Each structure stands twice: as structure tokens, then as C-alpha cells.
Amino acid sequence: MKRGVSQGGYSLREKIFQKLRQDILDGKYKAGDSLVEMKLAEEMGVSRTPVREAIRQLELERLVSSIPNKGVFVEGITRQDIEDIYAIRECMEGLAARWAIERMDEKSLRELENIYDLMEFYTTKGDLDQVGELNSQFHDIIFESTKSKPLMQILSDFQYYIENIRLASLKAPGRAMQSLIEHKAIVQAFKERDIAKGEKVLVEHISNSRLNVEKMPKA
Amino acid sequence: MKRGVSQGGYSLREKIFQKLRQDILDGKYKAGDSLVEMKLAEEMGVSRTPVREAIRQLELERLVSSIPNKGVFVEGITRQDIEDIYAIRECMEGLAARWAIERMDEKSLRELENIYDLMEFYTTKGDLDQVGELNSQFHDIIFESTKSKPLMQILSDFQYYIENIRLASLKAPGRAMQSLIEHKAIVQAFKERDIAKGEKVLVEHISNSRLNVEKMPKA
DNA sequence: ATTAACTATATTGTATACAATACAGAAATT
DNA sequence: AATTTCTGTATTGTATACAATATAGTTAAT
Numbered sequence: 371m372k373r374g375v376s377q378g379g380y381s382l383r384e385k386i387f388q389k390l391r392q393d394i395l396d397g398k399y400k401a402g403d404s405l406v407e408m409k410l411a412e413e414m415g416v417s418r419t420p421v422r423e424a425i426r427q428l429e430l431e432r433l434v435s436s437i438p439n440k441g442v443f444v445e446g447i448t449r450q451d452i453e454d455i456y457a458i459r460e461c462m463e464g465l466a467a468r469w470a471i472e473r474m475d476e477k478s479l480r481e482l483e484n485i486y487d488l489m490e491f492y493t494t495k496g497d498l499d500q501v502g503e504l505n506s507q508f509h510d511i512i513f514e515s516t517k518s519k520p521l522m523q524i525l526s527d528f529q530y531y532i533e534n535i536r537l538a539s540l541k542a543p544g545r546a547m548q549s550l551i552e553h554k555a556i557v558q559a560f561k562e563r564d565i566a567k568g569e570k571v572l573v574e575h576i577s578n579s580r581l582n583v584e585k586m587p588k589a
Numbered sequence: 590m591k592r593g594v595s596q597g598g599y600s601l602r603e604k605i606f607q608k609l610r611q612d613i614l615d616g617k618y619k620a621g622d623s624l625v626e627m628k629l630a631e632e633m634g635v636s637r638t639p640v641r642e643a644i645r646q647l648e649l650e651r652l653v654s655s656i657p658n659k660g661v662f663v664e665g666i667t668r669q670d671i672e673d674i675y676a677i678r679e680c681m682e683g684l685a686a687r688w689a690i691e692r693m694d695e696k697s698l699r700e701l702e703n704i705y706d707l708m709e710f711y712t713t714k715g716d717l718d719q720v721g722e723l724n725s726q727f728h729d730i731i732f733e734s735t736k737s738k739p740l741m742q743i744l745s746d747f748q749y750y751i752e753n754i755r756l757a758s759l760k761a762p763g764r765a766m767q768s769l770i771e772h773k774a775i776v777q778a779f780k781e782r783d784i785a786k787g788e789k790v791l792v793e794h795i796s797n798s799r800l801n802v803e804k805m806p807k808a
Numbered sequence: 809a810t811t812a813a814c815t816a817t818a819t820t821g822t823a824t825a826c827a828a829t830a831c832a833g834a835a836a837t838t
Numbered sequence: 839a840a841t842t843t844c845t846g847t848a849t850t851g852t853a854t855a856c857a858a859t860a861t862a863g864t865t866a867a868t
Contacts, residue, residue, distance in 0.1 A: 380657045423645045430646045438599045439820055439859045442848040454737045463678045518673045523651055524743055634821040658829045658850055
């Protein structure tokens with residue numbers, strides 16, 4: 371959980387970017403709020419320069435929008451955005467599965483298995499925050515195994531955007547166990563290098579996650 | 590064709606960003622080249638500040654990568670990236686068609702028809718640069734009609750990345766006319782608000798574009 | 809009272825100044 | 839000769855200074 375400006379990435383700008391992004395996704399800044407460089411800089415005890423650079427990056431991500439000489443305003447992620455992201459993932463994870471299975475090396479495969487084992491452990495233990503973290507790692511390994519820069523870029527950014535709601539939905543009754551079973555099927559298909567099966571179980575997993583999220587209260 | 594720093598967007602930073610991005614996509618800077626802030630600033634007759642901000646945005650797009658305290662290096666778009674982008678579009682444009690047909694208003698539909706008419710005109714006339722520009726507009730209207738921020742973001746960025754090769758492939762013998770016919774089918778399906786047909790013809794269009802690009806010389 | 813012009817202030821945009829870091833090449837040591 | 843340490847330089851990272859712009863509030867004109 372990266373917070374504050376004293377830990378995290380390397381440069382100030384990087385840390386500020388991470389923090390602002392997290393704050394926006396956490397709803398600490400709401401859509402329409404204006405971000406004033408000087409104010410943020412003072413709050414974090416830095417100059418405007420790294421704050422500006424972080425904002426420029428948020429702008430490219432469309433998490434904020436900037437009106438020249440006027441100010442920067444939070445866009446954030448809406449419920450609709452999240453639903454769209456799930457629909458998009460449902461389209462794309464089949465492709466991700468195929469490429470990953472074709473291109474994944476043994477090392478990544480073992481990593482995937484390790485993460486699955488840990489997920490099993492923490493699910494049994496009931497530590498769902500830990501499971502959520504492992505879940506992100508699990509899917510990141512798949513994304514990276516596709517060796518596709520464009521695909522990685524989309525899917526890992528999107529995964530980050532929906533992290534909060536994903537974690538919340540994991541806490542719905544029974545979902546953690548169901549999710550675990552789905553991940554097991556994914557690992558199995560990947561180990562067998564069975565592309566058809568891999569596409570099928572991964573897409574089903576996303577579809578189930580999506581249904582689960584859509585059942586969540588809209589708050 | 591946005592070039593130089595004297596025209597284009599609003600702020601210096603914006604103009605510099607556009608120019609650097611275009612130069613990278615045009616291959617003026619090649620993968621591995623290092624971008625030195627001071628050098629770029631002098632070339633464009635500005636200070637380092639707006640150059641830095643532009644670079645930070647390119648970094649987020651992964652068109653350059655930055656090693657702290659060391660430098661910024663061009664990543665660019667590889668042939669593999671372009672092929673991946675077509676594969677991704679083939680997955681996603683079906684969704685785009687569905688959403689666009691469901692949500693498109695009459696005004697956008699008429700715009701689409703207008704653009705098609707112009708495409709027809711310029712194709713007959715043989716002005717393929719103009720056709721290429723219209724092509725981008727055509728698909729942008731579809732993306733915007735989906736009213737989906739995540740989908741628009743992906744597809745319009747990707748469209749920009751492949752603009753050069755798309756234009757080149759349009760100049761392959763017979764491709765312009767074939768492409769025109771495909772666009773006509775798309776307009777037709779959209780006018781009829783026929784989702785199944787719209788998905789089919791749009792995905793086929795992408796698939797054909799992709800095959801056409803893959804036939805291109807790799808230079 | 810309404811509108812227009814002006815002024816003050818807040819904020820962003822850009823340039824410059826200073827600090828920290830990385831690296832290459834020279835000098836010193838073994 | 840090989841290795842280490844030093845030192846200078848180029849470059850990035852951050853802070854500050856200055857310029858331009860937008861907006862709100864006030865005054866002036868009708």
C-alpha cells in the first residue's frame with residue numbers, strides 16, 4: 371500500500387504520481403475537484419515542479435483533465451468505466467491467454483504456481499487483502515508472459531484502476547473460494563499448455579468477476 | 590500534419606509533446622536513441638521545462654523509457670507492436686461496433702455518412718492521403734459514439750500509433766477500393782442499427798486491414 | 809439598475825538557478 | 839599492468855523566479 375511521499379518509487383515525481391493516482395482511485399479526490407499545484411506541493415512539502423510533472427502524467431491517463439491557464443480537474447473512474455473495463459477484459463483476456471501460453475517460460479509458470487499456492491493458503495486463512503495482492507500479481511505474470519507491450523499496457527493499467535472494487539468484491543460471501551477454484555483451473559490449463567482450455571477458463575474467470583462486481587452495491 | 594513548435598495545440602508543452610511523439614512514430618528518433626532535454630530545448634528554442642513535461646507524458650505512453658538521473662531513451666513502436674495492435678483491435682472492435690450502434694445519435698450517424706461520401710470522392714480521385722485522414726476520422730467517430738472512456742482511450746491511441754503504416758498499406762494496389770467497400774458496409778449496418786451485422790463487417794474490415802499490413806515490406 | 813471597463817489576486821505557464829547523480833578519464837596505488 | 843580512487847563534466851532532478859492568463863470584485867459610465 372503505497373502512501374505518502376516519503377516511500378515508494380524512486381524520484382519525487384514518481385512518488386507524487388503514485389500517491390495522487392492512488393488518492394484519485396480511492397475517491398479521496400472526487401470527480402470535478404480541482405487540483406491546485408501550489409496547494410498539493412505545500413501539502414507534500416515539495417516544490418511545484420515534481421507535482422506538475424505528476425499531473426501531466428495523470429492527464430495523459432485521463433484521470434484528470436486540464437484547462438490551460440485555468441486549472442486541473444479530477445475525472446476519476448466512474449462505475450460505468452469499471453463496467454466497461456470488465457467488458458473489455460472479457461474480450462481481451464482470451465487473446466492474453468493464448469499469447470501467454472504460447473510464450474510463457476518455465477520460470478514464469480512456476481511463479482504462477484507459487485502464487486496460486488499462496489492464494490490457497492491465504493484464502494484458507496481468510497486474509498483477503500493478501501489474496502487481493504496475490505491476485506494482481508497472478509494476472510500481471512500472465513500479462514507479462516504475453517510479451518506484448520500493447521496488451522500489457524492496457525491490461526495492467528486497467529487492472530490497477532479496478533483494484534479497489536476487485537478487492538471489495540472478493541469479500542462477497544463465497545467469492546474468494548470460487549475465485550480460487552477458477553485460478554486453479556487457469557494454472558492447470560497453463561501447465562498443460564492447452565490454449566483452448568486456457569482461453570476458456572480465463573475468460574470465464576473474468577466473466578464471473580464481472581458478474582460479482584455488478585452485484586456489488588453502487589456506493 | 591502537425592510539425593514544428595510554432596503551430597498545433599495550445600501550450601508549448603502540448604505542442605512539444607505532439608511533435609516529439611510524431612517524430613518518434615515517424616522513425617526520426619529510433620529505438621535506443623537518447624533524448625537529451627537541453628538539446629531538444631535548444632533545437633526548439635524553449636527552456637527545459639516544457640520539454641521535460643512532454644517527455645513525462647511520452648514516458649507514460651511507453652514511447653520512451655526513463656532511467657533516473659541517467660537519461661531518456663526512445664522505445665518507439667516495433668513491427669511486432671503494430672501486429673499486436675491489429676490483433677487487439679480485431680478483438681475489440683466488435684465491442685466497439687455494438688456499443689456504438691446502441692448509443693450513436695443521429696448527428697454522428699450523418700457525420701459518418703458524410704465522411705464516407707468524402708472517402709468515396711477522394712478514393713475515386715486517387716488522393717489517398719486525404720482518404721487516410723478521413724479513415725481516421727471515420728473510426729474516431731465510431732470510438733466516440735461508444736461513449737466509453739476506456740474503450741476510446743485504447744482505440745484512439747492505437748489508431749494514432751499505426752497511422753503511418755495504415756496509410757502506407759492503403760496505397761497497396763486495390764486496397765483503397767476494397768477498404769472503401771468495407772466502409773460502405775459499415776455505414777450500412779450502422780444506419781440499419783443492425784448490431785450483429787455491424788460487429789461482423791467492422792471486425793472483417795480490421796481483419797482485412799491487418800492482412801494487408803502484414804503483406805507490407807518490413808522496412 | 810445595468811453594463812462595461814478596470815484592477816487585484818490567484819493560478820498556471822515558462823525560464824532559470826541550483827543540487828544531486830552518473831560516468832568517463834586521469835591520477836595514484838598495488 | 840591492473841586496480842582503485844579521485845576529479846571533472848554532462849545530465850537529470852528539484853526549487854525558485856518571472857510572465858501570462860483567467861476570474862472575481864469594484865468602480866465608472868450609461
